[in-house]
Amino acid sequence: MKIRITEIPTEGREIEFSASLESLNKRVNAGHDPTTPASASSPEYIFHGENTASLRLDLHGSSVAVAGNARAQFSAACSRCAEPLERIVEADIDIMLKPKDINNKKKNEDEFEDLGFGFYDGKEVDCADIVEEYLILQLPYAVTCEAASVEECAQAQAALKYYQPEDDSEGDERLAIFKTLKVNDNGKAN
Numbered sequence: 717m718k719i720r721i722t723e724i725p726t727e728g729r730e731i732e733f734s735a736s737l738e739s740l741n742k743r744v745n746a747g748h749d750p751t752t753p754a755s756a757s758s759p760e761y762i763f764h765g766e767n768t769a770s771l772r773l774d775l776h777g778s779s780v781a782v783a784g785n786a787r788a789q790f791s792a793a794c795s796r797c798a799e800p801l802e803r804i805v806e807a808d809i810d811i812m813l814k815p816k817d818i819n820n821k822k823k824n825e826d827e828f829e830d831l832g833f834g835f836y837d838g839k840e841v842d843c844a845d846i847v848e849e850y851l852i853l854q855l856p857y858a859v860t861c862e863a864a865s866v867e868e869c870a871q872a873q874a875a876l877k878y879y880q881p882e883d884d885s886e887g888d889e890r891l892a893i894f895k896t897l898k899v900n901d902n903g904k905a906n
């Protein structure tokens with residue numbers, strides 16, 4: 717969804733559109749840093765279903781103010797029990813885009829770090845790019861199911877039971893200590 721600045725009237729312009737799911741998913745998973753252990757990296761999110769964005773563009777000299785909101789549906793696994801969960805992410809968008817200084821690439825990159833200010837190529841504003849960026853920034857660091865504790869997570873319970881040895885007749889003596897552990901009704905080892 718690209719809007720040429722020549723197509724923004726002085727009274728501003730309002731647009732509504734949906735971001736590309738393919739592009740959102742490619743972008744959210746590109747953020748995974750291969751140098752960090754899997755346990756420390758962000759969980760995997762899959763955008764699917766509906767997403768909507770509603771933006772208003774206003775010219776301020778050669779700068780363009782982009783404001784509005786976006787909303788998207790995504791799925792992610794519970795960080796405790798891995799149960800698949802459905803969630804909605806919402807983002808308020810408010811950014812001032814300045815025309816890119818083509819003679820100073822380094823300067824542009826430094827300033828882009830500052831949320832609330834960005835750049836455009838001087839001709840058109842990539843609204844989908846802005847919406848994707850904001851939605852991904854709003855994703856929670858971890859997603860957990862409704863269960864108040866790991867003991868109430870149905871699948872975490874099942875996993876705990878799996879690690880309790882059931883057959884006492886043939887076991888490694890080094891693991892004998894684990895046989896003295898009993899699981900109570902809450903799934904906690906005593």
Ligand SMILES: [Zn+2]
Binds near residue numbers: 796799870
């Ligand atoms: Zn859970």
